[in-house]
Amino acid sequence: MNVLYFLIPLALLLLAGAVWAFFWAVGSGQFDDLETPAMRIIMDDDTKPPESPDT
Amino acid sequence: MSAGACFHCALPVDPRDQYHVEIDGELKPVCCPGCKAVAELIRDTGMSNYYTMRDAPQPGVGRPANDAAEWPVYDREDMLAAFAESSDGMAEATIYAGGMYCSACSWLIETTMARTPGIVSADINPVTHRLRVRWHTADVGLGGILATLANLGYDPQPLAPESAARPELLEQRAALKRLLVASLGMMQVMMFAVGLYAGDFQGMKPDMQYFLRWVSLAVTTPVVFYSARPFFTSAWRGIVARAPGMDLPVSIAITAAFAGSIYMTITHGPSTWFDSVVMFVFFLTLGRFLEMRARHRSIDRSAALSNVLPNTVTRCGEDGQTTIPSSQLVAGDIVLVRPGESIAADGVLVDGDTAVDEALLTGEASPRPKSIGDPVLAGSINLDSMIQLRVETTGSDTTLGTISRMSERARYTRPTVVQIADRIASYIVVAILVIAAAVGTFWYITAPDRAFVVTLSVLVVTCPCALALATPAAFAAAGTRLAQLRLLVTNGNAIEALARSTRILFDKTGTVTRGVPVIEAIEVLDDGFDSEQCLRIAAALETVSTHPIASAFRTYEKDVAISDQSVAVGNGVSGTVDNEVWRLGRAEFAGAAAAATGVYLGVDGRLVARFSISDELREDAADTISHLAELGLRAGLISGDGEAAVRHTAGKLGIADYHANCSPEDKLEIIRTAQQNGETVIMVGDGINDAPVLAGADASIAPAHGALLAQISADIVLVGHDLSPVATAIKLSRQTLKIVRQNLAWAIVYNAAALPLAALGYVPPWAAAIGMSASSLIVVLNALRLNRFGAS
Numbered sequence: 001m002n003v004l005y006f007l008i009p010l011a012l013l014l015l016a017g018a019v020w021a022f023f024w025a026v027g028s029g030q031f032d033d034l035e036t037p038a039m040r041i042i043m044d045d046d047t048k049p050p051e052s053p054d055t
Numbered sequence: 056m057s058a059g060a061c062f063h064c065a066l067p068v069d070p071r072d073q074y075h076v077e078i079d080g081e082l083k084p085v086c087c088p089g090c091k092a093v094a095e096l097i098r099d100t101g102m103s104n105y106y107t108m109r110d111a112p113q114p115g116v117g118r119p120a121n122d123a124a125e126w127p128v129y130d131r132e133d134m135l136a137a138f139a140e141s142s143d144g145m146a147e148a149t150i151y152a153g154g155m156y157c158s159a160c161s162w163l164i165e166t167t168m169a170r171t172p173g174i175v176s177a178d179i180n181p182v183t184h185r186l187r188v189r190w191h192t193a194d195v196g197l198g199g200i201l202a203t204l205a206n207l208g209y210d211p212q213p214l215a216p217e218s219a220a221r222p223e224l225l226e227q228r229a230a231l232k233r234l235l236v237a238s239l240g241m242m243q244v245m246m247f248a249v250g251l252y253a254g255d256f257q258g259m260k261p262d263m264q265y266f267l268r269w270v271s272l273a274v275t276t277p278v279v280f281y282s283a284r285p286f287f288t289s290a291w292r293g294i295v296a297r298a299p300g301m302d303l304p305v306s307i308a309i310t311a312a313f314a315g316s317i318y319m320t321i322t323h324g325p326s327t328w329f330d331s332v333v334m335f336v337f338f339l340t341l342g343r344f345l346e347m348r349a350r351h352r353s354i355d356r357s358a359a360l361s362n363v364l365p366n367t368v369t370r371c372g373e374d375g376q377t378t379i380p381s382s383q384l385v386a387g388d389i390v391l392v393r394p395g396e397s398i399a400a401d402g403v404l405v406d407g408d409t410a411v412d413e414a415l416l417t418g419e420a421s422p423r424p425k426s427i428g429d430p431v432l433a434g435s436i437n438l439d440s441m442i443q444l445r446v447e448t449t450g451s452d453t454t455l456g457t458i459s460r461m462s463e464r465a466r467y468t469r470p471t472v473v474q475i476a477d478r479i480a481s482y483i484v485v486a487i488l489v490i491a492a493a494v495g496t497f498w499y500i501t502a503p504d505r506a507f508v509v510t511l512s513v514l515v516v517t518c519p520c521a522l523a524l525a526t527p528a529a530f531a532a533a534g535t536r537l538a539q540l541r542l543l544v545t546n547g548n549a550i551e552a553l554a555r556s557t558r559i560l561f562d563k564t565g566t567v568t569r570g571v572p573v574i575e576a577i578e579v580l581d582d583g584f585d586s587e588q589c590l591r592i593a594a595a596l597e598t599v600s601t602h603p604i605a606s607a608f609r610t611y612e613k614d615v616a617i618s619d620q621s622v623a624v625g626n627g628v629s630g631t632v633d634n635e636v637w638r639l640g641r642a643e644f645a646g647a648a649a650a651a652t653g654v655y656l657g658v659d660g661r662l663v664a665r666f667s668i669s670d671e672l673r674e675d676a677a678d679t680i681s682h683l684a685e686l687g688l689r690a691g692l693i694s695g696d697g698e699a700a701v702r703h704t705a706g707k708l709g710i711a712d713y714h715a716n717c718s719p720e721d722k723l724e725i726i727r728t729a730q731q732n733g734e735t736v737i738m739v740g741d742g743i744n745d746a747p748v749l750a751g752a753d754a755s756i757a758p759a760h761g762a763l764l765a766q767i768s769a770d771i772v773l774v775g776h777d778l779s780p781v782a783t784a785i786k787l788s789r790q791t792l793k794i795v796r797q798n799l800a801w802a803i804v805y806n807a808a809a810l811p812l813a814a815l816g817y818v819p820p821w822a823a824a825i826g827m828s829a830s831s832l833i834v835v836l837n838a839l840r841l842n843r844f845g846a847s
Contacts (some may be wrong), residue, residue, distance in 0.1 A: 001263060008247075008270055015239060015274075022235050026228050033180050034227075 061086035062106075063094045063208070067610045078103050093208040100170070102163060109159035126205065128367055128378045129213065130196035137380040138213035138366075144193055145175070150186045150201070152179065153210030163207060171195060171203055185214070213366060226347065233282040234344050240278035241337040247271045248330035252821070261323070268320045271329035279313050283336045285343070304487045305339060308514040312820065315507055326508070331515055331824035338831055345531050364433060364455070368392075368399045371443060381449075388446045392437045400449040404429050407442035411435045439622055487517050494814045502816075509816045516813040516823040517806050521830040525798035528838035533791040536841050541774040542756075542784050549770030552754035553788035555735045559683055559781075560726070562740030563694035563704055566758060567778070568670035572607040576667040589664035591615050593656050596628045596639045604654060607668050627654075635659055652699065669703070675777045677708050682782040688737075693717050693725060722748040739773075739781065741765050756781060787844050794841060798834045805830040 025031060059068050062076065062083035074085045076094040085091045097105055128134060135141060139148035152164060161179045164186060168177030173194025179186045188200060197213065204211040247267045254264055283306075290306035293299045309332055316327040367378050369391040376391060381399040384390070389405065392398055398411070410422035413435040422438050425431055431444055433453040450456060495510035534544040544550065561567050577586040594611040597604075599620045605628075620630040627640010638645045638657045645657030654666040680690045691712040692705045698715040705713035714725060722738075726748060729736050738745070738752035746768040749755035757769035773780060809826055812818050818826070 001260075004263070005266065008266075011243075012270070012273065015243060019236060019239060023232055026231050031228070031231055032224055033178070 059084075061090050063090040078106065090208070093206065096206055097163065100167065102166060105159050105163045108162065126198040126202040127196075129198035129201055134367075134380060135192075135197055137382060139197055141192060144191055145189060146192050146197070147187070147189045148197060148200075149214045150188060150204065151212040151214055152184050152186050152204060153212055155179075155184050155209055160209075164204065164209070167203060167207060168200075171200070174200070186211075230340075230344050230347055233285070234340050237278050237282035237333070237337040237340045240274050240282070241333040243274045244271050244278075244329050244333045247274075248821075251327075265320075265323065268316075268327050268329075271327065272317060272320055275313065275316075275329045275332055278333050278336050279309060282340050283309055286336075286339065299485060304491075304514060304517075305335075307488070308511070309335060311507075311514065312511055315511060326820075328511065328820045328824075331511075331820045334824050334828060335515065338828055342528070342831075345528070365397050365399050384446055384449050386446055386448065390444055390446055392442050392444065394437055394440055397436045398431055398433055398444070400433050400446045401453040402431055402444040402446045402448075404431055405443050405445050407440055409437055409439040409442050411437055487514070490517070490810070490814070498816070505816060508820065509813065512813040512816075512818045512820050512823040513810065515820055515827055516809040516818055521798070521802035521805060521827070521834045525802050525834050525838075526795050528835045529791050529794045529798060529841065532794075532838040532841040533787055533844075536844050537771070537784060537787060540780050540783055540787070540845070542780050543759075543772040543774060544770065549754040550788045550791050552735055552770075553737060553785050554792040556688060556737045556754060556785065557734045558689045558691065558729055559737040559739065560691045560693050560722075560752070561710075562738075562745050563692055563696055563701060564670060565741045566739055567676045567692070567704065567708060568672055571671060572604050572668045573671045574607050574611075574666050575669040578665040578667070579663070580665060581661065581663040584663055586664070589656055592617075592632060592637055593639050593654075593664070593666065595632070596620065596630050596637060596656075599630075600628050604668055607666075669700070672704070672707060673776075673778055675779045679778040679782055680708050680710060682779070683785070686782065686785055688785070693722050719745070719747050723751050726752050739778075740769075756784075783845060787841070790844055791841060794838055798837055801833060801837070802830060 060066065061068050062078070062085050064086060066086045068074075068084045068086045074087060074091045075082045076085050076091050076098065077083070078094065078098055083094070085094055097103060129138070135146060139146045141147070152160070155161065155164065164179050165177055168174050168186070168188060173191045175189040175191065177186060177188045186204075190200065201211045201213065247270055251259075251264065251267050251271075253259075254267075286302045286305050286309065290299070290302040293303055312328045312332045312335075316329050316332065318324065319327045365381055368381050368384060369376050370379050370384070371389045371391050384400050390399065390402070394409070404425050404427050406427065408424075408426050410424045411431060412422050413432060425442070430447075431437075431442075432455065433449075434455040491510055491513045494513050495506055498506035498509045530550055533550050537544050574590075577589060579586050579589060590608075590611050592615055594608040595615040595617045597608040600622055615632055617630045617632050619636075620628065622628050623640065623644060626644040627638060629636060629638040631637070635658050640654065642649070642651040642653070642655045642662075645655035646660040646662050647655060647657070651665075654668055655662055656664040656666070683690055689712065690708075690710050691714070692701060692708070692710050693714045694701045694704075695717055696715060701713050701715035705711070714721070717725070722745070726736050726738065730753070735753045737754045737756065738749050739756045739758075740749055741758045745757070745765050749757060749765055749768040749770075754771070755769040756771045756773055757765040758773045771784065805826070809818065809823070813823060
């Protein structure tokens, strides 16, 4: 069980890293709009719609 | 879409015009060259999918403006400085995309923007209709970007940069960070807690227990000091204001449990409660976050005013005519206003004769004639001819600014149910504290070693969490469901008011009616003509007019040879057909001896026909009103229009209670009187003049196609084209209150059952925390039932 004395602090370090990354993402505005991305998934903007008639 | 409607903007198509656009091999009718150009542009750039993805448009939405605005003006340095932030050859601006109404619009705009050379990024928020765009100033100018949007049929309005840094945004960022810290902290501490509890049963080395407690302390510390900080500040504010809120016992419980756990950790005591602390903070933070999201779902202010006022004005100075941003106008400037443009500032007419449309300010539907020396108001629209005016007041000092301030004040002084709820909550809070203190004292006397644990359990178990979540959870769920039903709730209090409402007042123009004039009846006064001929001549005469009434004649055939057409400001139009002078307009103008209502057609001084022009009712207006009556609501009609028009509309809708010739103050007075008589009043209106009235009502609803200021003042914005969601909203609100009552009953029963057990010492803190969370969860799940409302 002694390995826990090493693994738990390591987990806390990773946790701190994750929190830091999230704070950076929020600060840079990536989470400012929580509504559009949910709708954007249904609008595929990289497929070019057909220019010739078909269904 | 009906056969005669424009493929692009859904306006009726003039059968004489032959505008068509070929999309996916089919020939689609369009109403005007503008729509044809937009539809062809959309097709040629390979984005005709837009038409299959979009919702059906409100007639006229997406129809490009006839007068090509002077977009290149925005390429100038001073305009760039006024509307964008630029550095190192890059510029960033926020543009309000007027006329967008569905997610397909945002797809169209973003895709087109992404294909425009020089644009680095373009993100549009489909809720606020704001486009955030970044571009290389060397490749494209602000004017070019605005022109691109205008070519797609939208009405772009650049917004001043300071309005971009909104306080809600900062609040949301802070709340997200708090929520994340609380949730990650909770997961970690719960994991350690499982280890500790397992250790309690199976045995654990004291060193490991000690270590896990210190680790839990390390993780709990940021959760308490960072995530839970708003509870402490709010509790402190409550103490200072002598009105303790829910946050006071919450803060005491967090502080006590945290401090007690630290003490136990240091002294190797029997147990710690870090898990209870983090769970408690997480659930409360989550509740607050959901509540904040619902609160922020509102339309922002800055876009509203800039949508009503023009961004640029033409100033006549010593150096000739220059186009400047409206924000640079000062009193004394002489400004040139072309027909069709809106007026940027309050002032006095110094040159030209015209009629202005002040409907948004005064509620008066028919245009007001203005001549030299007459005052004109910011926000009104110049209709007939080019005028010059001397600016007197600008910005927030104008009549428009005053109206918007008035509506803010009315909103601020509104008696909210929340205040009452808070007062009740503060009694509950005091009661909890008194009970906890009494229990603590009792145990301290009888069994001092258990006093702390039992008191803590009492505080946690009686946490008004379920009680606090009962209302916001149901309101948030109702808000989501209402949004699916095309009603955007911007003020949660509105739901309660809707459910309790006894009376509903409608504005006339643009609310129960479409706001588009149509010819209702033709009365031929001269035997030599038939109604067909009269209509044809009238339609031909009206082709030169920009007056709103002219649009009633737009869809009729006008194959008449006509010459010498002219507009007589405030009177009507005239023209020559077969060497005879025809006049269309006011009765006296057309040749009558005395004034009369209606639009008259006359030739050489004798009357030929009378047209009754009226505003067409919304298709479902009458149904909605009878539906509301079934729900027990008394409907009323209040309008700034004349008695005859209002009585006519009220009669068609079956409304007995109507008020005509109402100024905004009169409307507010009607609402105040009803409220004093104990009625709960809903106001449905769409004009700027309705803004103070909307704010003064218990609940207010504004259609999304109306004035933006009205939408800001309103608690609920009606997104669709019809009125029927209003009745649904009332049913849903009543269901919401029912759920709230169930939730409150559950929370009270739970607390009443758990409190004695905890006070007797049968509930350890971890069980108290689980009980609290479970009761909160039940409350939330019950509230979520609202999401299925009406989906049978």
